Amino acid sequence: MRAERVRVHATEVGRRLLFADDPDPRVLQGVFFALLSLDYLLRSIDGTPIGLRTWPALGYALALVLTVATFVVPWRRLPRVAIGLVPVLDIAALSLARLDDRGSAAAALIIIPAVWLARLHGKRGAIVVCVAGLVLIGIPSVLYLGAGGVNLSRSLMVPFIAAWVALALASGLEKIEAGYADATKRRGELALAMHTIDEQRRFAEAILDTVDVGLVLLDHTGAYRTLNKRHVDFMRLAYPDGHSGTAGQLGHVYAPDGTTKLTREEMPTYRASHGEEFDDCRIWVGDDPLSKRALSVSARSVRGKDGSFAGAALAYKDVTDFMRALRVKDEFVASVSHELRTPLTSIMGYVDLLLERPDLVPEQTAHLEVVSRNSDRLRRLVADLLHSAQIDEGPMEVVRTEADFSTIVQQSVLTAAPGAKAASIRLDVDVPESLPVLVDAQRMSQVVDNLISNAVKYTPEGGRVRVALNVDGARVELAVSDTGIGISPPDLTRLFTRFFRARPAEELSIQGVGLGLSITKSIVESHGGRIEVDSEVGRGSVFRVRLPVDVHEAAIARAS
Ligand code: ADP
Numbered sequence: 127m128r129a130e131r132v133r134v135h136a137t138e139v140g141r142r143l144l145f146a147d148d149p150d151p152r153v154l155q156g157v158f159f160a161l162l163s164l165d166y167l168l169r170s171i172d173g174t175p176i177g178l179r180t181w182p183a184l185g186y187a188l189a190l191v192l193t194v195a196t197f198v199v200p201w202r203r204l205p206r207v208a209i210g211l212v213p214v215l216d217i218a219a220l221s222l223a224r225l226d227d228r229g230s231a232a233a234a235l236i237i238i239p240a241v242w243l244a245r246l247h248g249k250r251g252a253i254v255v256c257v258a259g260l261v262l263i264g265i266p267s268v269l270y271l272g273a274g275g276v277n278l279s280r281s282l283m284v285p286f287i288a289a290w291v292a293l294a295l296a297s298g299l300e301k302i303e304a305g306y307a308d309a310t311k312r313r314g315e316l317a318l319a320m321h322t323i324d325e326q327r328r329f330a331e332a333i334l335d336t337v338d339v340g341l342v343l344l345d346h347t348g349a350y351r352t353l354n355k356r357h358v359d360f361m362r363l364a365y366p367d368g369h370s371g372t373a374g375q376l377g378h379v380y381a382p383d384g385t386t387k388l389t390r391e392e393m394p395t396y397r398a399s400h401g402e403e404f405d406d407c408r409i410w411v412g413d414d415p416l417s418k419r420a421l422s423v424s425a426r427s428v429r430g431k432d433g434s435f436a437g438a439a440l441a442y443k444d445v446t447d448f449m450r451a452l453r454v455k456d457e458f459v460a461s462v463s464h465e466l467r468t469p470l471t472s473i474m475g476y477v478d479l480l481l482e483r484p485d486l487v488p489e490q491t492a493h494l495e496v497v498s499r500n501s502d503r504l505r506r507l508v509a510d511l512l513h514s515a516q517i518d519e520g521p522m523e524v525v526r527t528e529a530d531f532s533t534i535v536q537q538s539v540l541t542a543a544p545g546a547k548a549a550s551i552r553l554d555v556d557v558p559e560s561l562p563v564l565v566d567a568q569r570m571s572q573v574v575d576n577l578i579s580n581a582v583k584y585t586p587e588g589g590r591v592r593v594a595l596n597v598d599g600a601r602v603e604l605a606v607s608d609t610g611i612g613i614s615p616p617d618l619t620r621l622f623t624r625f626f627r628a629r630p631a632e633e634l635s636i637q638g639v640g641l642g643l644s645i646t647k648s649i650v651e652s653h654g655g656r657i658e659v660d661s662e663v664g665r666g667s668v669f670r671v672r673l674p675v676d677v678h679e680a681a682i683a684r685a686s
Pocket of ligand 1: 621638641644667
């Protein structure tokens, strides 16, 4: 950029020095006349004033007339050809000035008309110089001073040299003009490009400030490069005392529970500046309960051309209303579920009492069994709802006791067996004789129940469900596989979201509310474990629950 500016400047100076614009006839003619006068003065030192000799006097008069004319005539309004007559006549004046038998160097002054003509008419001007020089200087000289070798050389060399100088100047100026035009064009293009960039920058800024999402761009060192107005508002809440402009600064930034402060490593900007990409990372900013906001943060890495980490972009969406609505909903669901549980327990107790009566006719027993089955379904649904409302409250509390994982699995299989038999599904189980573990047995039963009942529910008649329990090196692994309808890849990513049901489940009218897997996942995770799924649409699915071995070892240690 700087080099370009220097180049343009240099071209401009050269252009002016070499009369790139139309030369001013008054300046050129003035210089010509002054030098001619000097020549006359110097030649007069030797004797008779040269101005008194006929031909030189005529030459001087012609030069004088031309000089006066350039000052008087409105030359700017005259065509170039008319102005070009002045230097040609100057050559004639020079020719007359030379017609003196004592000899003269006045011919050298032809350089001035030569430069002038080259400026006015380019290479054609050089030809005019050559022709005018030969005709106007050569012929009178030969006629007056004779055709001697010295005189011929003086008369002919001067026009040739002048023409050569004019030619060199004309082509040099042509190049400079072309360079100047090129530089002017480039300058124009550059100005246009700068204007476009500036306009785009202002457009981008306007867009960034219009969106209702806080946006931040970090560079590869974690320094804030850009942030929009919305994010400035969030920063004021999180950092009332100011921000250093570097990712990971601690402030009033809290975990989803709204009270636990995030550590440096947990801060979204810190994670993003270390190349992590994530979606819907929920945080609270601000310490005033009335003005604090809940934000959902997404981050994406920016990569350079060579794939290296160049920075990160973060988007902060205000989800305060949503979070508050969720909390209200969860509180509502929790209290309703509580209220439902008590009458339901009572209904189930009395139905069980009735079922024990010996005087029931078979029809009454059948009806009471329907009531019992549906009450049980209702109880499980209420328990699930209550459970799901507690998931957001943080990690689930688990009460670990010694339990036999094999027994837990076998009991779940027994519960699911009648349903599987009714749907002609083969239910295989492969568990060790006993597997003592330290778990929350009730909740772990819920995990196994959920997975087996799903496998049976989503497997068409005649299919197979297999439940296997293994100790795999460092962990206990429960695998529930089926030959059912399977799950599509996009659905797999949402499977553990509350109330999510895949489309086939709805289309086939398979009963469910989409809570089982989210609860299953939270139970497994609160035991320090993980749940994974492999599935193929139309072929079946495998759900694997892996629990850390220390659970198992602790149990063994206690048992021994
Ligand atoms: P529900 O079964 O009550 O709908 P879940 O949370 O247990 O809820 O399951 C969520 C969704 O995952 C189901 O609606 C179903 O679409 C899908 N799903 C779960 N288990 C299986 C399975 N074994 N095979 C196919 N789809 C399944």
